[in-house]
Amino acid sequence: MGLNFSIIVPAYNERDNIPLVVERLEKLLPSDNWEIVFVDDDSKDGSREALMSLARSNPRVRFIRRIGRRGLSSACLEGMASSSADVFAVMDCDLQHDETILPAMLQAFEEDPKLELAVGSRYTGQGGGTGDWSKSRVFVSRFATRLGSVIRKTELTDPMSGFFAIRREIFEETVRNMTGKGFKILLDIVLSAGRPLRVREFPYEFRTRQHGESKLDIVVAFEYLYLLADKIFGRFVPVRFVLYVLAGLSGLLLHLAVLGVLYKFAAVSFVASQTAATLAAMVSNFLVNNSVTFRQQRLKGGLLVPGLVAYMLICGIGAIVNVQAAEYLYASRIPWWFAGAAGALVGAVWNYAVSTQIVWTWLPTALRRKSRP
Numbered sequence: 001m002g003l004n005f006s007i008i009v010p011a012y013n014e015r016d017n018i019p020l021v022v023e024r025l026e027k028l029l030p031s032d033n034w035e036i037v038f039v040d041d042d043s044k045d046g047s048r049e050a051l052m053s054l055a056r057s058n059p060r061v062r063f064i065r066r067i068g069r070r071g072l073s074s075a076c077l078e079g080m081a082s083s084s085a086d087v088f089a090v091m092d093c094d095l096q097h098d099e100t101i102l103p104a105m106l107q108a109f110e111e112d113p114k115l116e117l118a119v120g121s122r123y124t125g126q127g128g129g130t131g132d133w134s135k136s137r138v139f140v141s142r143f144a145t146r147l148g149s150v151i152r153k154t155e156l157t158d159p160m161s162g163f164f165a166i167r168r169e170i171f172e173e174t175v176r177n178m179t180g181k182g183f184k185i186l187l188d189i190v191l192s193a194g195r196p197l198r199v200r201e202f203p204y205e206f207r208t209r210q211h212g213e214s215k216l217d218i219v220v221a222f223e224y225l226y227l228l229a230d231k232i233f234g235r236f237v238p239v240r241f242v243l244y245v246l247a248g249l250s251g252l253l254l255h256l257a258v259l260g261v262l263y264k265f266a267a268v269s270f271v272a273s274q275t276a277a278t279l280a281a282m283v284s285n286f287l288v289n290n291s292v293t294f295r296q297q298r299l300k301g302g303l304l305v306p307g308l309v310a311y312m313l314i315c316g317i318g319a320i321v322n323v324q325a326a327e328y329l330y331a332s333r334i335p336w337w338f339a340g341a342a343g344a345l346v347g348a349v350w351n352y353a354v355s356t357q358i359v360w361t362w363l364p365t366a367l368r369r370k371s372r373p
Contacts, residue, residue: 005034005106005165006085010075013045014093021091022054022061024099029106037083038063038093039075068365071296072162073185077178080171089165090185091120097163098204105165108200116170119156119186120163121201154190154197161186163204170197181296240293244352247288255281279312286311289355297360303367311359315351322347 009021018038025036038051040063051063064082066075080088087109091097097120105118164186170193177192178185190197255277262273286308290298299307326343330336 002031002033003086003106003109004084005029005087005089006080006083007034007036007089007091007102008076008079008083009036009038009091009093010041010072010079011038011043011047011051011093012041012070013043013047015043015046015050017093017095018047018050019054020095021093021099022058024095025102026060028099028103034106035060035062035083035085037079039079040065041070041075042067068368071181073178073188074180076185077175077180081175086168087165088168088171091163096207098207101202101204102165105202108202109165109167112198112200114198115200116167116198117154117189117200118165119158119161119199119201120204121156121158121161122204122206123157124201124203154193154199156186156190156199157201159187159190160184240356241349241352243293244289245348247285247293248348248351250288251281251285254284282312282315283308285315290360294356294360297364299360299364303364306367307359307363310363311355314354314358318347318351318354321350 007025011018022036025034038061040047040051042048042065048065051061051065054061055063062082064078066078069075076090087106089102089106091099091102101120105120108118109115162185166189170189174189174192177194178188180188258277258280259273262268262276263270266273268276289311290304290307322343324343325346326339329339329342334342
């Protein structure tokens with residue numbers, strides 16, 4: 001009895017590509033031991049209707065519609081968790097991955113019972129390539145590959161690849177240690193394994209997208225660094241908290257700049273200047289945290305203003321908590337500098353914990369529920 005395979009395809013606004021993916025895979029994989037699982041992040045371009053039609057007419061096709069959740073890595077994990085297959089293959093829906101190597105990748109698991117991971121590589125010495133990528137994009141990809149090699153134990157020429165197949169046992173072994181953030185799920189897997197995996201690489205040429213728009217932006221690079229930092233330091237302190245504190249430091253710099261301009265150069269009273277600087281810093285901290293720290297849950301459109309108001313109220317209470325904690329420690333004969341730093345830390349922890357739960361979790365859910373007819 002052979003292995004069963006699930007091809008996991010994360011999708012967002014890929015209406016035109018979805019039927020092409022199914023058509024190509026059916027030509028390549030004619031046997032009965034596979035399925036394709038699309039994970040759609042609530043697309044707005046008609047992808048849901050296309051997937052519904054395919055799932056009703058083709059027993060190989062399943063799809064998961066995610067509402068209020070976004071992200072390629074988490075979509076792939078959700079697709080794998082929904083399947084009972086022996087091997088999971090992951091490929092993009094944009095047709096940039098060369099699906100013609102998929103049969104060989106899957107066959108490798110049949111031939112080698114000890115194989116744990118099969119990876120489509122753009123950089124293996126046996127061939128492959130990045131197509132029409134610019135020199136700068138190739139450089140960034142190569143640099144990220146070398147950076148990741150510092151902490152991963154599995155040797156790969158292309159750990160940034162989004163085209164791979166993994167045995168179920170490795171998924172079960174690693175899934176609880178994965179961050180599930182960003183786009184680089186393969187790197188997340190090999191870093192979470194904590195041991196070298198038995199790997200085979202398959203060269204392929206990265207193709208040009210034909211339909212739809214690229215989902216990549218500058219924050220993808222940031223999410224990659226976030227993943228590495230989480231694997232290195234996450235056991236000691238949450239990386240998201242560190243980002244929150246860094247956002248606060250950027251707000252402090254803005255605060256001092258606004259205060260200096262208004263008070264020293266515009267001759268505004270100190271109290272008015274301090275008030276304006278405080279408000280500017282709060283708005284800045286909210287926007288930075290919304291764009292970076294809480295990118296996966298970021299607020300948009302009509303949720304921005306309520307989120308900002310809630311954030312400022314929470315930070316106002318945090319300032320009171322900060323002062324009260326520092327005052328208590330100072331009254332207990334703790335050195336002034338330690339009392340002040342401890343108060344600031346207590347305030348930061350308060351702001352982070354409460355804003356995470358209210359501003360970026362409870363509030364958007366409550367407002368969306370309220371807006372429904």
